Amino acid sequence: MRIDVVTIFPAYLDPLREALLGRAVERGLLEIAVHDLRRWTHDVHQAVDDAPYGGGPGMVMRPQVWGEALDEVLPAGPQPARLVVPTPAGRPFTQTTARAWADEQRLVFACGRYEGIDERVLLDARARGIEVDEVSIGDYVLVGGEVAVLVMVEAVARLLPGVLGNPRSAAEDSFSDGLLEGPSYTRPETWRELAVPDVLRGGNHAAIARWRRDRALERTRDRRPDLLDALPPDALDAADRAV
Numbered sequence: 001m002r003i004d005v006v007t008i009f010p011a012y013l014d015p016l017r018e019a020l021l022g023r024a025v026e027r028g029l030l031e032i033a034v035h036d037l038r039r040w041t042h043d044v045h046q047a048v049d050d051a052p053y054g055g056g057p058g059m060v061m062r063p064q065v066w067g068e069a070l071d072e073v074l075p076a077g078p079q080p081a082r083l084v085v086p087t088p089a090g091r092p093f094t095q096t097t098a099r100a101w102a103d104e105q106r107l108v109f110a111c112g113r114y115e116g117i118d119e120r121v122l123l124d125a126r127a128r129g130i131e132v133d134e135v136s137i138g139d140y141v142l143v144g145g146e147v148a149v150l151v152m153v154e155a156v157a158r159l160l161p162g163v164l165g166n167p168r169s170a171a172e173d174s175f176s177d178g179l180l181e182g183p184s185y186t187r188p189e190t191w192r193e194l195a196v197p198d199v200l201r202g203g204n205h206a207a208i209a210r211w212r213r214d215r216a217l218e219r220t221r222d223r224r225p226d227l228l229d230a231l232p233p234d235a236l237d238a239a240d241r242a243v
């Protein structure tokens, strides 16, 4: 997978060169290119924004600059690329989204600032046959799209083959079965007079699986009842429903 990010703050994306993702790039499991949007300005001030038509607070990012940037980063013609625009007004980004995008050959992220990007940039991209997803990582407003891109790139990249040491981690983490993950424990057996649950220290794998499922159901019911409601009718068996 190749990931391109267009931003006026390239250094915001430096964390993508660190740790697990940095090693995955070094190992050639994915490519990441970060582009400074100001490269496509032509004025001495390198202006990327202007006042909004219709008035109102804040500034809007200029279509000319974004248009030239995306023409270069996402050239016209048939291509398996997806343009992702983080915005508080977007559709929710979820683990389902991350899994779907993990199958893409190319993802291009456009980081908006201010009041956002002129709508015509997205209309033009769609008219050029590019899949455009406007997505939100949560019901809060950031100062720009860069932090949202860090979140989404990590959520997608960890699903790529070879990125995680143990592929089971991605298969069994929260949301993989529609539930939140339950509590985890490691050594020592007792810490500050708090003991690891006995069942986890025994060798009964069926009992351990049952205990973990029960804790996941309890936690999901307590913190995210909406996820339970969204499960398919046959997702919970009689033992699950007894929790």
Ligand SMILES: Nc1nc2cc(Br)ccc2s1
Pocket (backbone or CB within 6 Å): 086, 087, 088, 112, 113, 114, 115, 116, 136, 137, 138, 140, 141, 142, 143, 144, 145, 146, 148
């Ligand atoms: N939650 C989010 N807030 C923002 C703000 C801006 Br400005 C751009 C993208 C996003 S995504």
